[in-house]
Amino acid sequence: MKHFFIITNTSKDPELAETYRIKDYLEEHGAEVTLAEQVMVSSDDEKKPRFTSDVPGDAEICVVLGGDGTMLQAAANVIDKNIPIIGVNLGRIGYLAEVDIDDARNAMDRLLANDFEIEERMMLKGVLLQGEDAGKVNHALNDIVIARCSSIQVLNFNIFVNNMPLTQYQADGIILSSPTGSTGYNMSAGGPIVDPSAQILLLTPICPHTINARTIVLSEHDKVTVEIGEGRGGADQIVEATLDGSNRKIMKSGDRIDICASDKVTKIVKLSSESFLNTLRKKLV
Structure with missing residues (x-):
């Protein structure tokens, strides 16, 4: 992977500290990184981010910082680009965002080395x-x-x-x-x-x-x-x-x-070989 497109939920990373930590790390290892632009829009008496920038044509993967809601928005953004997405969980219970923020660097290393699997999800x-x-x-x-x-x-x-x-x-x-x-x-x-x-x-x-x-x-x-x-x-x-x-x-x-x-399908990057049932058991305790 050489070109990363990063989508961040700014309500969970308001100063973009985690976003730039990942961006800087990827660039230090020779990757190109594009950050998604966004605006905050009102919806049901609360403000939510809407991503306004197009996904670069040569982007190979979308890294999503946030929770499952941000993953769903990202899936809609890349639906016509045929690129996989991976979630770095900044929220609470995350079924889609599998990477914990504390393990983000290790996850980026594996992405850079193309050491991962892709799971196609029905839409x-x-x-x-x-x-x-x-x-x-x-x-x-x-x-x-x-x-x-x-x-x-x-x-x-x-x-x-x-x-x-x-x-x-x-x-x-x-x-x-x-x-x-x-x-x-x-x-x-x-x-x-x-x-x-x-x-x-x-x-x-x-x-x-x-x-x-x-x-x-x-x-x-x-x-x-x-x-x-x-x-x-x-x-x-x-x-x-x-x-x-x-x-x-x-x-x-x-x-x-x-x-x-x-x-159409959503391509989800899988770094762990852990079964869905084992992941579910951990989420439900």
């Missing part, structure tokens, strides 16, 4: 069928969540698989998760934890209003269509679909979104 593709974004393809590494915008109300969802009716949910929302995203919102909503190398879709209702509603596990070849049903008395329901916690799309009763496995 989701979401396509709205109505509105100004109709037909536009959106990608997510973790999940696509469809939930209420503000008011507390039970939502009605009609679920189709491969254009055939499957079930109806009365719930606070719906999560379509990839195996990578199974340890995120899906897990919090009572969904199963899945090995990230699996090739399946998880459909999990959020706070369903029936006692028999459970996660439905589907094939990577299936297409799930979520239709927003009518509210009480035929009233319009207004919801929002979010991809990996951002990229919000407003939907209303009658609107549909198609979700399936994407033809």
Whole structure:
């Protein structure tokens, strides 16, 4: 590896001390380093970074300093560049960011020596069928969540698989998760934890209003269509679909979104041979 592209969550490294420590170390060892430019934007009453610089055409790897949220943003940034990403964890529980900051130099040595493996992670593709974004393809590494915008109300969802009716949910929302995203919102909503190398879709209702509603596990070849049903008395329901916690799309009763496995993948650098189950055991204690 000779050209490194570094993305940093400045809320976790506000003075960029860790960022420049890694940058200087790589440059001392003959590598070229480009830092991602970013601006802070307001979202849901808090400010989040948005990365504005393009990934250099000859960049070979993206190093991400932050937590899993920053990794998700980085995955979206490099989706068309076909380069791997590696996370240096500056957050708390990190399932995607595998390198601890105290071990960053050793990790950089291995990257410089091309001593690593690459794991390809399945992504989701979401396509709205109505509105100004109709037909536009959106990608997510973790999940696509469809939930209420503000008011507390039970939502009605009609679920189709491969254009055939499957079930109806009365719930606070719906999560379509990839195996990578199974340890995120899906897990919090009572969904199963899945090995990230699996090739399946998880459909999990959020706070369903029936006692028999459970996660439905589907094939990577299936297409799930979520239709927003009518509210009480035929009233319009207004919801929002979010991809990996951002990229919000407003939907209303009658609107549909198609979700399936994407033809894009996220390439995650693996330095450890430790199994997913062993890593999971450590994270959950």
